[in-house]
């Protein structure tokens with residue numbers, strides 16, 4: 001293996017120390033950042049993620065509330081809860097864990113969260129602010145990737161970044177953040193012809209497509225930086241990313257692993273957004 005490992009766990013730990021210090025500073029102004037997490041249904045992975053979010057709040061000295069509802073909660077009931085949290089002065093950040101049950105309109109729910117408390121950065125106002133170069137609250141996963149690149153001193157200005165996956169949560173906001181940092185961005189999707197033609201030209205590849213190990217070493221230019229956003233299970237049921245780590249690590253200059261890469265940064269940037277929302281008071 002020749003690639004340097006971009007250790008998301010270590011970067012997350014360092015960033016959480018900074019957040020903790022800023023939380024203490026806010027306490028001197030009588031402000032205690034608070035996060036409300038809403039979880040609907042019994043998706044086991046979602047349960048793990050929300051419990052890690054709540055634990056991480058405690059670790060940096062933030063207040064959190066976890067509201068868990070059965071899968072038959074109606075959309076109207078959910079909107080009523082969001083409205084109450086929008087008006088709760090002890091709550092600075094609200095997130096509704098995705099995916100939602102199919103019968104609930106995700107867009108309606110995300111737009112119901114006050115943009116000032118939208119610590120996932122998914123509200124149209126926050127997505128639009130990012131798009132027009134005036135970022136407010138930013139989507140946590142791409143925000144975390146930007147921190148990882150910054151921490152690893154990967155040059156972005158003038159670099160060619162290829163993103164594989166164009167979701168609202170990762171691919172699209174990632175493209176906007178990289179563009180704003182001066183990168184030339186290619187945004188690929190599931191219908192892109194000859195994907196490796198694009199990835200082989202990249203200085204930076206961001207894999208966010210949701211297919212286990214689909215980015216292989218032959219698709220990567222020697223020395224490129226590869227960030228793996230995927231969370232999948234391989235044929236043995238083991239957690240893996242969208243990147244075939246073993247073959248890509250032979251050619252890449254730097255690579256983030258799964259687990260221990262982008263995942264811990266997603267949670268850390270949620271804390272950062274909650275802090276930033278509270279600091280604006």
Ligand SMILES: Nc1nc2c(c(=O)[nH]1)N[C@@H](CN(C=O)c1ccc(C(=O)N[C@@H](CCC(=O)O)C(=O)O)cc1)CN2
Nearest residue numbers: 049095096097098099120140258259260261263264266
């Ligand atoms: N409202 C939201 N829903 C979802 C988001 C989101 O940002 N906001 N993202 C994903 C899930 N997610 C956070 O919610 C998330 C996924 C994975 C991790 C993580 O730390 N993964 C670990 C491995 C964990 C494991 O063992 O399963 C790692 O990569 O090291 C954190 C957060 C969808 N929903």
